[in-house]
Amino acid sequence: MNSNASHVNSVAMKNPGFFTRWFHRMASPVWFYQISGKLLPWLWVLFAVLLVTGLYGGLVTAPADYQQGDSFRIIYVHVPAAWMSMFVYMVMAVSGAIALIWRMKLAEMVMVSCAPIGAGFTFIALVTGSLWGKPMWGAWWVWDARLTAELILLFLYLGVIGLYSAIEDKRMASRAVAILALVGIVNIPIIHYSVEWWNTLHQGATVTKFDKPSIHIDMLIPLLLMAGAFKVFFAISLLLRTRNELLERELPRQWVKQLVEEKDG
Amino acid sequence: MAEFFHMGGYALYVWTSFGIAAVVLLLNIVLPLQQHREVLRRAADFHELEGRTKQ
Numbered sequence: 001m002n003s004n005a006s007h008v009n010s011v012a013m014k015n016p017g018f019f020t021r022w023f024h025r026m027a028s029p030v031w032f033y034q035i036s037g038k039l040l041p042w043l044w045v046l047f048a049v050l051l052v053t054g055l056y057g058g059l060v061t062a063p064a065d066y067q068q069g070d071s072f073r074i075i076y077v078h079v080p081a082a083w084m085s086m087f088v089y090m091v092m093a094v095s096g097a098i099a100l101i102w103r104m105k106l107a108e109m110v111m112v113s114c115a116p117i118g119a120g121f122t123f124i125a126l127v128t129g130s131l132w133g134k135p136m137w138g139a140w141w142v143w144d145a146r147l148t149a150e151l152i153l154l155f156l157y158l159g160v161i162g163l164y165s166a167i168e169d170k171r172m173a174s175r176a177v178a179i180l181a182l183v184g185i186v187n188i189p190i191i192h193y194s195v196e197w198w199n200t201l202h203q204g205a206t207v208t209k210f211d212k213p214s215i216h217i218d219m220l221i222p223l224l225l226m227a228g229a230f231k232v233f234f235a236i237s238l239l240l241r242t243r244n245e246l247l248e249r250e251l252p253r254q255w256v257k258q259l260v261e262e263k264d265g
Numbered sequence: 266m267a268e269f270f271h272m273g274g275y276a277l278y279v280w281t282s283f284g285i286a287a288v289v290l291l292l293n294i295v296l297p298l299q300q301h302r303e304v305l306r307r308a309a310d311f312h313e314l315e316g317r318t319k320q
Contacts, residue, residue, distance in 0.1 A: 070272040073272065073275075127285050
């Protein structure tokens with residue numbers, strides 16, 4: 001009975017399912033380093049195409065807004081940055097959950113690499129929002145729900161960065177950061193629904209709602225192109241940072257030695 | 266062309282927005298690349314030193 005069970009077990013170990021194999025390969029540092037290196041040039045090309053077409057469409061071909069004139073063009077950096085500020089947070093929190101549950105080192109590295117990029121997007125969203133608010137609302141800043149929640153998001157990112165650098169042991173630091181990131185997730189729906197839940201100066205959603213987007217197609221297409229460009233940019237920056245984090249942690253290992261020898265030779 | 270840069274009178278707000286976004290995005294590429302060179306250099310130092318102490 002016992003020997004039978006152990007036999008079954010050993011068979012299962014020798015023939016792990018496709019998902020298990022994929023999961024373990026994903027976690028392999030060398031594999032990640034190589035595949036991300038091959039992926040990066042393609043991501044750069046895609047980013048360049050999306051950025052150039054998006055900027056041309058947004059700044060040149062899109063007509064001026066009937067109410068806001070040309071000031072509405074700030075939308076092409078403001079909205080993609082704001083969307084990404086939330087998207088990056090979700091990637092960070094999900095990576096944190098994976099890191100906590102499966103103790104996957106690569107997930108820890110992805111999580112901590114997200115924080116500075118997310119902070120950057122949040123900063124862009126806040127500053128461009130301010131630059132848009134001044135001519136349209138007559139104020140650089142108002143303490144309304146949407147703006148305040150987005151400011152809290154920036155502090156969450158900065159908290160993650162600060163906490164990670166404050167703890168010497170990087171595995172322990174990762175666990176602490178993962179918990180912080182998961183707790184902070186409550187802020188994300190608050191940001192998104194703030195314009196519906198509270199009376200606010202910030203305009204409501206024009207694209208991310210179940211109804212037809214209330215924006216002209218010539219204005220919408222460049223917005224989606226810019227959103228795509230920002231997303232690809234995030235992938236590029238995330239890969240660069242995660243690769244650095246990986247090298248940092250694996251520095252004494254044999255594969256890193258081979259890597260620097262190849263570079264020298 | 267001048268009209269394009271004028272942005273219907275909102276030039277200051279529009280171009281500052283795009284400029285700040287460009288600077289932040291650029292930093293998010295330049296800093297990791299610098300860090301990459303630095304960590305590779307440290308790795309090279311480490312393994313060279315280790316190779317010498319073994320001999």
